[in-house]
Amino acid sequence: MTVCAPHGPQSTPQSLPRSAPPEDLRRPAFTVTVDGSYAAWLALGRGTDGWFPERWTLDGPEPYAVSLPGTQPEEPDSQLLPLTDGRVVIRRRVAERYALSLLYPTGPGTGELPLGAIECPYLCLLPPAPDGTSAYALVHGEEQTTLWRVHGGSGGPQLLATVPGRCEGGAWLDRSGRLLALDRELDGLTKAVVVDLGRGGETSPLLQITEKSNDRLLLAEPDSGLLLVRSDAPGVDRLGWGVLGSARPVRFPECLLPADAELTPFAARPGQGLAPEECAVAFRVDQGTGGDDWVGVWSAATKRLRRFPGPTGWLAGAGLWTASGELRLPFVTASVPCGLARVPVPVSMPESASVPVSVSMPVPDEPDDFSEPSAASAMSMVPVPVPRPPRPVPLQQAPL
Structure with missing residues (x-):
């Protein structure tokens, strides 16, 4: 394993226009910072321009996106990690190593600060760290996994721990x-x-x-x-x-084992100190029908999984929950290239409750009825x- 030191800053022109990608070409990795201020993903340019990094700002009255293209399109397996200072860590595979850099907007262009590179079989960035400014990665070997701090320390990538086995x-x-x-x-x-x-x-x-x-x-x-x-x-x-x-x-719970769908948790409501049963969790509900993606909301206190359709163009499996109880779901359509649906979900909802969905820009109205699974029985x-x-x-x- 070889670790390469970072080099000086670079600047590249910002040239790719933004367009809404087709449904089957959306990148699944839409990563949000812990505090919900920024997000990043690989967006798709028009024509043959390919993939390029895009940063979303989420903590304002309306979301907006900033393109961060380099001198050439990114490979679709490049990985992005947003930081709370507005910069974005990118991981690229270059031959037999993984190169890491910081991307940031610089007026008409994109600034790039190399963070170093690690020669290894495979490297993946970990979810955003709680401090919002550090970035960590796992390096997979044949019999062990190493944990690295790739941003937020001193100098280049820093080895922190070695764990026997393969970690994910x-x-x-x-x-x-x-x-x-x-x-x-x-x-x-x-x-x-x-x-x-x-x-x-x-x-x-x-x-x-x-x-x-x-x-x-x-x-x-x-x-x-x-x-x-x-x-x-x-x-x-x-x-x-x-x-x-x-x-x-x-x-x-039986309600988390529906016969007609697969559940993947993606967000939990923060701020519920000492009240885990009241902490609501949002799930992606994949019903395997090829239709729209649905959202599920569950808490141990309600003992039910309540479902409602996500907004049109939802980046399925992506979102964040605010401490005030608002579930925010990012979406992209042909007319809304950067949208955020805001769903106020109370912790405890009565049986007849509906979920109003408001968005930052007009989208087609969504049904507000629930599909009620059978009552939960805990084992x-x-x-x-x-x-x-x-x-x-x-x-x-x-x-x-």
Whole structure:
């Protein structure tokens, strides 16, 4: 593995016009900062201009996008990570190495500041760090995974930890950016582990529901401690929920196992301190019909998954939730190249509730009725204590 030092700043002309990409060509990775101020993705130019980075500003009265093209179109596997200062980290594959740079608008052009490069088989950026200014990445080897800080430290890329096995995913468990959860595949099983950056990258177990189960962490909400997990401990792969640092059982609600759809969590309501059951989670609901993408809203308190159609052109699986209870969903259409639907979703909704969807620019009206799954029935696991800062504690093993 070779690490290359960064070079001086560069500037490239900003030349690609923005157009709404066709449905089948949208990039799935639309990444939002932790505070919801910015987002970034690869957008599609007109004609044969190809893919180029685009940064969205989301914290104003209306969203707006800024193109950040380089001297040539990007490869579709380039990865973007927005920072809260408005700059964007980009990861590009160049021959046998991965090059990292900072992109930022400079009047009519795009500024680029190289951050260095790492020669390795594969490198992926982790989700945005809580501080909003640091960037981390995983480097995959044959028998181990290394964790790197690629921006926010001193100099070029900095090796922080080495974890045996192959790690994927990535979820921050606290607001300080100290505890990072990863899904590690080792000896034929996948278990979530936690890397403590405050203890030199020390790694310890996070999820172990049974000895032979595959236990993955899908989403963590640091304020409430709510964890969304996927495990085959019940006999089939299912979604469940637990509470970080609690002795309460992991539960697998029936409403999170719909027969007609696949659920993927993408956002949780922040600010619900000490109230994990009131912390609502938003899901992408893939009904496999080839039609519009739907949004699901669930909380442990309501014990139901409520569905409603996403806005036309929704970048399915992307969005953020504000502490005030507003779910924000980015969308792109031929007439709205940068849109944000605002959905006020109360924590506890009555049976007859509808979800009004307002957007920053006119789009076709959406139905506001729900498709009601059957009532939830929770299957309990024995209590699984999870890490309490500063030192994580492994989850207890327990029978079903």
